[in-house]
Amino acid sequence: METxxxxxxxxxISDEVREIMEKRMILAEDLKQAIHWAEKTGSRLVHxxxxxxxxxxxxxxxTYWVEYSRSENGYVIHxxxxxxxxxxxxxxx
Amino acid sequence: MSHQVxxxxxxxxxxxxxxxxxxxxxxxxxxxxxxxxxxCPRAPNAALCFVPEELALGKxxxxxxxxxxx
Numbered sequence: 001m002e003t004x005x006x007x008x009x010x011x012x013i014s015d016e017v018r019e020i021m022e023k024r025m026i027l028a029e030d031l032k033q034a035i036h037w038a039e040k041t042g043s044r045l046v047h048x049x050x051x052x053x054x055x056x057x058x059x060x061x062x063t064y065w066v067e068y069s070r071s072e073n074g075y076v077i078h079x080x081x082x083x084x085x086x087x088x089x090x091x092x093x
Numbered sequence: 094m095s096h097q098v099x100x101x102x103x104x105x106x107x108x109x110x111x112x113x114x115x116x117x118x119x120x121x122x123x124x125x126x127x128x129x130x131x132x133c134p135r136a137p138n139a140a141l142c143f144v145p146e147e148l149a150l151g152k153x154x155x156x157x158x159x160x161x162x163x
Contacts, residue, residue, distance in 0.1 A: 043141055044109040053109060056144070065144065083149040084157050085124040087133060087142045 009036070010074030017077050026080045031066040033057050035075055052078055058086065102145045103134030110139045118142070122153075125160045 011028055013021070021028070038044035038055030045054040047067075056065045063086065067079040103115045115134035120142060122131045133142040144153075 038109070042110045043139055045106040045115075045136065045141065045143060046109045046112075048105055048107055054106060054143075063144070065146070065149065079146065081146045081149050083144065083153045085122045085129075085153045087131070087144060088121045088123060088128075089135070089140045089142045 010071075011035075012071055012074060012076045014077075017079065021080050024081060026064060026082055030057070030059070030064045030082075031068075031077060031080055033059060034064050034066045035068055063087070102147070103143050106134075106143055108136035108139050108141065110136070113137055115143055124157055127160055129156065 009032055011031060013028065020026075021031075034055045034057035037057050038053060043055070046052070047054065050069075052067050052069050054065065054067050056063055058064070062082050062084055064082045065080065066077060068075045068077050070076075107114055113136055116137050117132050118135035118137075120131055120133050120135065121128045122133075123129070133144065135142045
């Protein structure tokens with residue numbers, strides 16, 4: 001699934017989150033695509049207490065998850081993780 | 094071999110489209126041509142499954158390694 005997201009979208013990533021991303025080999029571009037897809041389709045979860053969004057995107061063989069919130073000029077990244085197993089989101093009969 | 098997501102974490106999340114709570118749902122999780130039954134919290138109307146960080150970095154990694162070593 002290819003997505004073409006606005007390259008000018010700004011991600012606000014703290015040092016702590018950046019370190020997590022580096023450790024997990026997750027690129028900012030991966031998160032941008034996940035956020036772009038979530039914002040475009042509305043397909044995301046919302047945390048009941050914090051109001052954070054949780055989006056995911058599987059461009060190739062890895063699913064990227066990103067917890068984020070909106071800011072004035074972009075998005076704040078709170079957490080990111082990934083996995084290779086693919087969840088078939090259609091209900092099993 | 095089936096797996097189950099911790100229900101407690103999923104209670105903190107709801108569907109971003111309709112606000113519905115997540116419901117435990119049987120799905121299949123695939124890796125390297127092997128499918129495993131899994132019980133995942135899922136937004137019922139959006140068909141959106143929730144994979145918590147603990148699962149992604151824990152049990153899923155274990156299963157991936159087992160399948161890769163085969």
